Amino acid sequence: MKKIVKVMTIAGSDSGAGAGIQADLKTFHALGVYGTSVITAVTAQNTLGVTSVLEMPTGMVIDQMDAILTDINTDAVKIGMMANMEIIRAVVERLAYYGISNVVLDPVMIAKGGDRLLRADAVDAMRDEMFPFATVVTPNIPEAEILAQMEIRNNSQVRRAAEIIVAQGANSIVLKGGHFLGDAVDVFYDGEAFIEFVRPRVNTRNSHGTGCTFSSAIAAGLGKGFKLDQSIEMAKEYVTRALMAAKSIGQGYGPLEHFFKFDIQ
Ligand code: PXL
16 A cells, blocks of 8 residues: 655645645645644735734644644654744754654745744744754745845855855755746755756746745655655646646735646656
8 A cells, every 4th residue: 555645834824825834735735645734823814915913822833743743743844934933942842852854944934015924033043943954945035135144136146145044054955036037946055066946937926825835845745755856846847837827816916726737746
């Protein structure tokens, strides 16, 4: 019998279901793995933006992790919105306790409309305490600018920032170039070599949840036992196709279409 692969997301809920936990679970299901979820915060949100955020009590985050990891277990973890320092520290402690590997850390900081999804005073804890547990971190350009404390305007600055962030303790990075013009180029660096993952830019407004979907797809690949570079390549292809298939929902930035016919492996 084929083993059922399990992947756990630790992230925030998006009521509009474009990003966060909802995007993560859709991605897991589309890629044929069993998804579980640990909710760190509930956002009231639609395609126009975030209207309010409620951070979960830290004990509730721990209880969700314990419930999953003492019974169902997991082959990989995706980490998204962490909200605050106390949640970061509790999640790190539990990851260490259970000896979890295959961790994809999407260092979510600010939503498209500018709302903070990670308190400003928690960035240092994420970098110093959580990065060492990450198989790969997946910042976009604005997040990488905050982490590396430099402007990123061109490819050589992307590579410099990637080097700085790996030196901060991450095992590897994929710096997502979706915020640039031209092709969508994501740059991987593991302290030794750079690899570029390139797809044509998909011109769509419906891109809400792209980062969540990408990091979840990488976690699904790692959970299935793919190598990291294979997982990133698969995730890049999946996100590109989900963007191409996206339909307008709501008046703002619509979600990706996670369930287009997915026939690559
Ligand atoms: O895409 C980052 C992100 C992650 N998690 C939640 C979000 C968002 C962006 O809006 O709402 C819950």
